[in-house]
Amino acid sequence: MLHNNMTEEETMDPDYYNTDYPNQLCEKDKVVEVGSIIIPIFFALVVVLSCIGNILVLVILALYESLKSLTNVFILNLALSDLLFTFGLPFWTSYFVWGWTFGEIACKAVKFLFYVGFYSSVLFLTLMTIQRYMAVVHPLSDWEKCRGFSVAPFFVWILSGGISLLGSLNSTVITDSNTGSLYCEYSSVKIKSSIAYFQNAFFFFAFLIMGFCYGRMLRTITKSRTNKRHKTVRLIFCIALVFFIGWAPYNIVMFLKSLTDQNFYQFKDCPESIRLDYAYHACRMLAFTHCCLNPVFYVFIGVKFRNHLKVILQKIFKKKKKLDFSQARLAKNVSQGSMY
Template sequence: MAARTDFYNDLEDYPNSTFLYDEDYNDEVCDTTSVVEFASVVTPAFFSMVITLSLAGNILVLVILAKYENLKSLTNIFILNLAISDLVFTFGLPFWASYHIWGWTFGWILCKTVNFVFYTGFYSSILFLTVMTFHRYLAVVYPLSDHGSQRGCYGVTVSLVIWMVSFGVAVPALIFSSVQNHVHDKGYRLYCEYNDLNWRNVSSYQQMVFFLGAFMVMGFCYIMILKTVFRSRSHMRTRTVKLIFSIVAVFFLGWAPYNVVILLMLLTKNNTCDSNKILDYGLSVCRLIAFSHCCLNPVFYAFVGTKFRKHLQSILQKCFHRRSTMEAQQNRPAIIPSMGSMY
């Protein structure tokens, strides 16, 4: 089995990544410096963009829901919680961006807290998206049935259950995460990682189970929705089909490659150096794509949701109108009492 550098092992071993290589390394056998440099430059830059877009987009969604929409609506309750999930997930990204550059510099309390919050946002986001899909399926395929799902208390109860499940599956990250001191040829660095290899592997398999389960549920629901929509003569058919295809495609294309790479790293025991490098590059790139999901939902609302677009335009118009009014007042010439003719 080809060895890898200690430094890269430590750098890559952080939440949602997997490391199953032996700890007896020889830097002369397999030099992964290029992979380290790639991750340390691209990851912080990309995460900075994702953080900015996610904060702006999801906070805007919360503002629009609070200002213009009925929060007793089931759909709005789920959208509200999905936006909160994305913000919770985003909370961990600045720490991981810094982690790729300087190692872990925030202490053991934040190590456990950030890991726990990060995984909570990860799982709750997937669960809310899946539940929203299931209720859309019920509304379209069985429109006349009373599922009790339109009551606000039902939405609050389901949301609380999802958050409790998310907290529960994220607890191992809280318990088994710790700050580790790894020594390499250039000194030492501190890293926030799982201190138990078995739990690290369990975490990786758990992610894949959640992904496959969610995708199977979403796939079934949307196939049934498409069948129902195509049988109807609704003039909204084209828009509905586009929305459904976009949601499923982005969900699958974003998370599938990431989970495939993790599975390969879990199952592959005897890699060559070149194979290790390919998997390392693949994990770095696929992680960036997958983690960008937290800033994509507001984009769907803006481009597909007519009401959201109208509310957004209303907010922007008010902001620009207020700004123009303030500028006009500032630029207005002072009125000086006339002392006679201008000529």
């Protein structure tokens, strides 16, 4: 049950809600107003771009690329992961405008999609990094014959789904006793904080592994006389770097909010608390863009992907040109026929 003096901003948060501000009521109407306008518009744009970009990635992989390549398999699964994450955003968009109107099951399902998208993305990026690490640092080894890599996507989805159930099953629809509004939140502050700390640790540990791998690869590449085989390394590095830039601030702010929830730290005045809320909104929007950015990197860094995209666009425009020509010719014939 919500505290009687909990503000609307604190309960409208799709991921977490804050505890009471100590000693006084901290008015956050402006934060709520800004969030309810900017965030839905931003999420709507991300959904459109993500669906277009990631569906194009899947089409190109299916039509032009071999799925016997581990890199392509991981890219395909990463696109699926981004799409799953994207499918939950329209619900959050509606949530910011009208509150939670989809019921208990949808609340748990959308939380599940959020965490599956996050954890699977981190795991697939880690696997892609390890794969490139083995190819660059240990090129003569028989690591590609290892059965573990070929079945890794199945384990990633099972592991991501299992971890995501922790957040999903502990989510519930809460009714505000004052306004009667419905909110999709965690059942307790303790569970919320535990999930936040686990997500922080998971994120940090994954990027320790990536940092080690890229450090060793950079050392090997600088000693190498050819850069041809390292184009894939640049692509994966850029994807991982942008993912880190997007999610690191979000995890930091989320950690600070969890400290205030657990009363480990309290802000001295209301403006500090409001600034943290604004930072949380900004970092969340930055983090959620990751699902639509990967296809952009495939186009600008991946030469093969860019060439395949050109072929698809040329076919589309040629068909459109032929259709326009046929329609013009038909219209001309009809017009000439009407004269007699």
